[in-house]
Amino acid sequence: MGTLGNITHVIFDLDGLILNTEVLYDVAIQKILDRFDKTYTYDLKMKVMGMKYHKAMELIQKELDIPISPDDLVTESMNNLKELFMKCGTMPGAEKLIRHLEKHNIPMCIATGSSSADYQLKTHSHKDLISLMEFAVRSDDPEVKFGKPNPDIFLLAMSRFKSPPVSSKNCLVLEDAPNGIKAALAAEMMCVMVPDPRLQAIPPAHLVLKSLEEFSPTSFGLPPF
Known part of the structure; x- marks a missing residue:
């Protein structure tokens, strides 16, 4: 497979993508x-x-x-x-990918439909891993006017990266939900979907995987494992 994009920043969903919630x-x-x-x-x-x-x-x-x-x-x-x-675990391949990207100084963040209170509960047992993220945008952020499938949360996340202005074409969204993929596409970002195996109608993500264990960073111009 050739390179699908030249990604410089990665945006993770939380539920069903990083955490098994x-x-x-x-x-x-x-x-x-x-x-x-x-x-x-x-x-x-x-x-x-x-x-x-x-x-x-x-x-x-x-x-x-x-x-x-x-x-x-x-x-x-x-x-x-x-x-x-408080007892939720991580999804297959999520921790390996996050630690790999952090090792190579790839800016990462979380953009989740969770409220701030829920986010604190879910991430309580995974603070070490979550701390590798630059920040998290949650659904109750006053600047998130509309939730997924609207692009608001991803565009806001992109604007908050500390590095110089980021282009949407250089952002990769990792999602498990159709509404998340629709939001990423509306934000004109690259997107990878890791859907529930029961899902019948797969939205047009740039790449669909069974789990993050299948993710190849080089497919998006990122450093290899």
Whole structure:
């Protein structure tokens, strides 16, 4: 394979890409839905992945027509998630890639749909790894007007790198969710998708991998492993 791009900066999603948290959301939300004999289907999950959390709960409440407000869904699900988040592990290949890029002084950051409070819980057991990031942009940042699939969070991340002005064409976004890929493409950035194996409709990412263990840095002009 030839070089797909000349990447100088890398933007990571968090959930399902660095940290193995996506399944935890399934458990937390389904625990609530069990009371109403409803199911958090994979198709519904794909619609909300990457959204700001409250917007996601609004869509779930509307789609499943359950007698509970989005606010209550947020509160209950987050209470269910708190303990689970503290025990989450990393996704295959994520730590190796992050440490490799840090070794070669490639600027990195996180752009996540998580709120600041959720982010702190999720990353609590992985502070050493997360500290290698230059910064993190979270969904409750006042400058993030619209969540993924809008490009706001990635464009904001690009603007905050400490190095000289960065071009979107030199940024690589690593994502697991369709909404994240749509946002990256809208930001005119290169993007790699590591989707859930159950996903049927794969958006037009520049590269699709089964896991980050398959990622070859040289494909994007980055230093080889």
